[in-house]
Amino acid sequence: xxxxxxxxxxxxxxxxxxxxxxxxxxxxxxxxxxxxxxxxxxxxxxxxxxxxxxxxxxxxxxxxxxxxxxxxxxxxxxxxxxxxxxxxxxxxxxxxxxxxxxxxxxxxxxxxxxxxxxxxxxxxxxxxxxxxxxxxxxxxxxxxxxxxxxxx
Numbered sequence: 001x002x003x004x005x006x007x008x009x010x011x012x013x014x015x016x017x018x019x020x021x022x023x024x025x026x027x028x029x030x031x032x033x034x035x036x037x038x039x040x041x042x043x044x045x046x047x048x049x050x051x052x053x054x055x056x057x058x059x060x061x062x063x064x065x066x067x068x069x070x071x072x073x074x075x076x077x078x079x080x081x082x083x084x085x086x087x088x089x090x091x092x093x094x095x096x097x098x099x100x101x102x103x104x105x106x107x108x109x110x111x112x113x114x115x116x117x118x119x120x121x122x123x124x125x126x127x128x129x130x131x132x133x134x135x136x137x138x139x140x141x142x143x144x145x146x147x148x149x150x151x152x
Contacts, residue, residue: 002054004083010107011047011087015094022101023115044091050055051084100129109136135150 104111118125
């Protein structure tokens with residue numbers, strides 16, 4: 001039998017160094033090389049696949065095929081399904097964090113706040129990055145001559 005708590009804690013600990021590298025050491029060559037690679041996702045994807053196969057039985061497959069909120073809530077009350085869902089969240093949040101990091105490296109947009117948000121709430125980190133990028137693009141379009149003309 002799988003120790004679900006061990007897998008949960010292990011997956012959480014596995015992604016932390018990558019997040020710390022993107023947040024604290026974004027310009028470090030090792031960070032850039034590691035985050036540019038898809039390899040950090042492979043162990044998590046394999047774990048997800050294993051859990052998915054381990055948790056999918058005919059009853060849960062039928063429930064997922066035409067889900068309702070109450071059915072999803074009932075399914076996620078089972079530890080093995082909750083763990084599978086959690087790994088899903090970890091992988092997708094990490095992937096979105098990687099996107100934010102790489103976009104920031106390419107464009108120079110500040111990403112620390114968005115990455116921290118993404119670590120804890122992926123969609124909020126993505127929204128933060130979208131807003132930050134929009135603000136940075138708007139502010140870079142304003143040239144000094146435009147500012148002077150607007151004040152006269």
